[in-house]
Amino acid sequence: VGELTLVSFLEPIMRHPTRRTFFALAAAACVAATGCHATDKATQPKAAAVTTADIQKSLTPEQAIDRLMTGNERFVAGSSIRTNRPDEVRATAAAQYPYAVVLGCIDSRCPPEVVFDTALGDIFTPRIAGNFANQQIIGSMEFATKVAGAKAIVVVGHESCGAVKGAVDQVKLGNLTSVLEAIEPAAAAVKGTGERSSKNEAFVQQTAEENVRQTVAKIRSESEILRDLEKSGKLKIVGAMQDLDTGRVALLE
Ligand SMILES: [Zn+2]
Numbered sequence: 001v002g003e004l005t006l007v008s009f010l011e012p013i014m015r016h017p018t019r020r021t022f023f024a025l026a027a028a029a030c031v032a033a034t035g036c037h038a039t040d041k042a043t044q045p046k047a048a049a050v051t052t053a054d055i056q057k058s059l060t061p062e063q064a065i066d067r068l069m070t071g072n073e074r075f076v077a078g079s080s081i082r083t084n085r086p087d088e089v090r091a092t093a094a095a096q097y098p099y100a101v102v103l104g105c106i107d108s109r110c111p112p113e114v115v116f117d118t119a120l121g122d123i124f125t126p127r128i129a130g131n132f133a134n135q136q137i138i139g140s141m142e143f144a145t146k147v148a149g150a151k152a153i154v155v156v157g158h159e160s161c162g163a164v165k166g167a168v169d170q171v172k173l174g175n176l177t178s179v180l181e182a183i184e185p186a187a188a189a190v191k192g193t194g195e196r197s198s199k200n201e202a203f204v205q206q207t208a209e210e211n212v213r214q215t216v217a218k219i220r221s222e223s224e225i226l227r228d229l230e231k232s233g234k235l236k237i238v239g240a241m242q243d244l245d246t247g248r249v250a251l252l253e
Helices: 001-014 017-034 051-057 061-077 085-092 135-145 160-169 176-189 201-223 224-231
Strands: 100-104 153-159 238-241 250-253
Touching: 001 160, 017 061, 051 224, 061 153, 061 176, 061 238, 061 250, 135 153, 135 201, 153 201, 160 176, 176 201, 201 224, 201 238, 224 238
Parallel strands: 100 153, 153 238
Antiparallel strands: 238 250
16 A cells, blocks of 8 residues: 555544634634633534544553443443434544444344444444455455554344345345355354254354354455454454344354
């Protein structure tokens, strides 16, 4: 990656000079015209608990994963704290310092920001039916980690996944066929007895877990950048499953 390209990639995550200049000018104009203080909301955003550059830098990959899991505990307990979105908007408008990437399914019950009780600016969230990785998603992960500084990648599958059910039943439907084909190797790798269809809940669950494991392995095998980050201790890539009955996310061994 050339220096110019890297700079243009970094630009959206760095402080916005125009915005800062505008606020400074607005504050000066306000004081000059009315004598008002710089506590005006537009000039001095209220502090919100968002991830700062210092926090992102100081977190280890293990701590980044712990943050997510602690947020999931709050979600499960009904004690989510991420409710003041306007403050988060103001606190993250100039820059973002996300600490993790969560690859999840498009399932309407699995929005990572809600399930892990994260603030705006905390996590990158690529989502696709069946939470598998392709070249473009892996490329996005390389941006999120190598360029933007995230410390962990968590692949989250879930119970009763419609995409997994479609894959085990080898459903063919328009462009969805190619999505389901990406999950079929996981179904094929699950051994054991019993009916190999979506009617077999255990088989669906085992396939969903195997799909997460294969996705973690694929991310490592197809990205030299992510592999190197992990080897050097700057990144951790893990798999997890979300229980729909409780909302609880458990890391896979
Ligand atoms: Zn799903």
